[in-house]
Amino acid sequence: MTGPxxxxxxxxxxxxxxxxYHTFVAVKDVSLSIRKGEFVTLLGPSGCxxxxxxxxxxxxxxxxxxxxxxxxxxxxxxxxxxxxxGLVFQNYALFPHKSIFDNIAFGLKYRKVExxxxxxxxxxxxxxxxxxxxxxxxxSEMSGGQQQRIALARAIVIEPDVLLLDEPLSALDANLRExxxxxxxxxxxxxxxxxxxxxxxxxxxxxxxxxxxxxxKGEIEQLGTPEDVYRRPETRFVASFxxxxxxLPGRITAIADGQARVQLDGGPEIIAAAPASxxxxxxxxxxxxxxxxxxxxxxxxMPGKVISASYLGGTAAYFVxxxxxxxxxxxxxxxxxxxxxxxxxxxxxPADCLLLDEKGDRLV
Amino acid sequence: MNAVAExxxxxxxxxxxxxxxxxxxxFAPIMVVVILSFNDSQFGGFPMTGISFRWYAKLMENDAVxxxxxxxxxxxxxxxxxxxxxGVLGALALVRYEFPGKEWINTxxxxxxxxxxxxxxxxxxxxxxxxxxxxxxxLLVLGHIMLALPYVVLVxxxxxxxxxxxxxxxxxxxGANRIQTFREITLPLLMPAVVASLLLVFTISFDNITASMxxxxxxxxTMPTQILSMLKVSISPEINALGTLMIIVTVxxxxxxxxxxxxxxxxxx
Ligand SMILES: Nc1ncnc2c1ncn2[C@@H]1O[C@H](COP(=O)(O)OP(=O)(O)OP(=O)(O)O)[C@@H](O)[C@H]1O
Ligand SMILES: [Mg+2]
Numbered sequence: 001m002t003g004p005x006x007x008x009x010x011x012x013x014x015x016x017x018x019x020x021y022h023t024f025v026a027v028k029d030v031s032l033s034i035r036k037g038e039f040v041t042l043l044g045p046s047g048c049x050x051x052x053x054x055x056x057x058x059x060x061x062x063x064x065x066x067x068x069x070x071x072x073x074x075x076x077x078x079x080x081x082x083x084x085x086g087l088v089f090q091n092y093a094l095f096p097h098k099s100i101f102d103n104i105a106f107g108l109k110y111r112k113v114e115x116x117x118x119x120x121x122x123x124x125x126x127x128x129x130x131x132x133x134x135x136x137x138x139x140s141e142m143s144g145g146q147q148q149r150i151a152l153a154r155a156i157v158i159e160p161d162v163l164l165l166d167e168p169l170s171a172l173d174a175n176l177r178e179x180x181x182x183x184x185x186x187x188x189x190x191x192x193x194x195x196x197x198x199x200x201x202x203x204x205x206x207x208x209x210x211x212x213x214x215x216x217k218g219e220i221e222q223l224g225t226p227e228d229v230y231r232r233p234e235t236r237f238v239a240s241f242x243x244x245x246x247x248l249p250g251r252i253t254a255i256a257d258g259q260a261r262v263q264l265d266g267g268p269e270i271i272a273a274a275p276a277s278x279x280x281x282x283x284x285x286x287x288x289x290x291x292x293x294x295x296x297x298x299x300x301x302m303p304g305k306v307i308s309a310s311y312l313g314g315t316a317a318y319f320v321x322x323x324x325x326x327x328x329x330x331x332x333x334x335x336x337x338x339x340x341x342x343x344x345x346x347x348x349x350p351a352d353c354l355l356l357d358e359k360g361d362r363l364v
Numbered sequence: 365m366n367a368v369a370e371x372x373x374x375x376x377x378x379x380x381x382x383x384x385x386x387x388x389x390x391f392a393p394i395m396v397v398v399i400l401s402f403n404d405s406q407f408g409g410f411p412m413t414g415i416s417f418r419w420y421a422k423l424m425e426n427d428a429v430x431x432x433x434x435x436x437x438x439x440x441x442x443x444x445x446x447x448x449x450x451g452v453l454g455a456l457a458l459v460r461y462e463f464p465g466k467e468w469i470n471t472x473x474x475x476x477x478x479x480x481x482x483x484x485x486x487x488x489x490x491x492x493x494x495x496x497x498x499x500x501x502x503l504l505v506l507g508h509i510m511l512a513l514p515y516v517v518l519v520x521x522x523x524x525x526x527x528x529x530x531x532x533x534x535x536x537x538x539g540a541n542r543i544q545t546f547r548e549i550t551l552p553l554l555m556p557a558v559v560a561s562l563l564l565v566f567t568i569s570f571d572n573i574t575a576s577m578x579x580x581x582x583x584x585x586t587m588p589t590q591i592l593s594m595l596k597v598s599i600s601p602e603i604n605a606l607g608t609l610m611i612i613v614t615v616x617x618x619x620x621x622x623x624x625x626x627x628x629x630x631x632x633x
Contacts, residue, residue: 058537059536060533060537079541080537081536081538081539083537084539085537086537087537089530089533089534093531093534095531095535095548096531096553097552106535106538106540106548107538107539110538110539110540111539154538155537158539
């Protein structure tokens, strides 16, 4: 653990990993390097290959190409039971016929740990997940949240090189999910364990991760900190998948003073901050988060009309129309809630606009 | 209004009467055998002339019956153990692994349950004659395994499908190899099905007459073939006693086992 090569080698490394089920390619040429102690989330829509990546690191499926290393050791040809990896499943997968003690002790037994030491470690693991004294119970006697904590304890107690979590919170109800989210993050910090977390819940991903891997159709779309992927989406997919965004196609008519004038297709003109590579005449897509579209009575603003309005307490969600295009606006309520059919002024700060090129990649 | 209620009442009565009749039809012969086994009379029929255990006592002195009983028990036990082991392995392969020809093998394993026993009996016999093998007790065991295997595979498969694969995957990820995983996780969760199939096979083998008549070595009788040959000579009340004993074995055993399986299933969940 302390050798010089260990400190430099990434905790987990995937190099050009590809995996096909028969002819269907579920994971395409994925490369990924994770530092020790990092919490990385695989985020993406259903069927994009998140579970498949996790299962290939665990050894439950065999990649058709590429290399996987854990703690500097090639593992893609090592059988699963020799990989030293902690796995937590969506439905906990606690052994139903074994007591909580035997569940947690299971991995230790195969690591030739002494009886007394096993008892001590199990107790410490249960303290860590805040469930002391449940050793003798059966999994069926525990609630979903408790079972998931036991599953976590069982995976961590073997001191794995990496902890893999496949949608561990999605079977819990909303309140419990939020609570477990915090708790899981605290435990992960405490233990300092490298963690790969799979979810299709973006809020979960943004709240918990050091870095997020946004995936689509078996490929990595973007890899970055939560702020990176949220505020600076690199592709059209990321821009539309995270949060609610307006994607407005158009063409740059002029560039001046670091600002681009964009004529939206079949709509009004909009001013966006111009990245260095922006050129006049280029076809682009303007991306604006719905929260950054504000509406008010202002006269300087772009004129528009409210098509629909939903009151959400602190904020309101609107669809507004302006010169033939439709915009989504989720704004905090400053003046009042605008009603359907009302004429309003739409304001978009040029700094809040990102530009994508024709291929859907962000201009920089 | 009244008429409707009345006709419904009448219909309901009819259903009740019918149900009782069906039960009588099903269980009367069994009751008759059991009751007559305690009849003191020389003749194996009504009327009862007194209650006695003399036919049971006589049975215990009948060497041929005791030998047949022993043969049946041994054959049934060996068949049950081998057949259940094979069935578990077969079902495991069919449910947990992908391999070419899987569908075919599944069909072939189930087929003996669909083919008439007489055909199977003659078939195996012809095969043995062609291979110039003598008819031994092992042939009988082999035949019974063939007869019972489909049921075992079906029972175990059904349970195995219900055992989620994630349990096995979790065990593997924690460091248990495939054999340890089978022993620690799959087999204990499968136990109710194993107990059920042991019992099922035991009864199938113990009860079988059609196929056994073809396969038994000459001079060897199983319980059912023994009864049949006794019937050819005379209808002695001994047969009633024997029948009662067989009922106890073939009904009592599954009842005990069913309870055991249910207990295992409950503590296993
Ligand atoms: N055993 C399999 N055989 C064939 N195709 C599979 C198999 N497992 C997964 N797939 C396919 O591979 C793709 C990726 O599956 P995967 O389970 O990795 O998705 P996921 O991102 O985890 O989705 P979800 O969020 O729904 O869990 C899917 O399109 C799925 O249909
Ligand atoms: Mg998945």
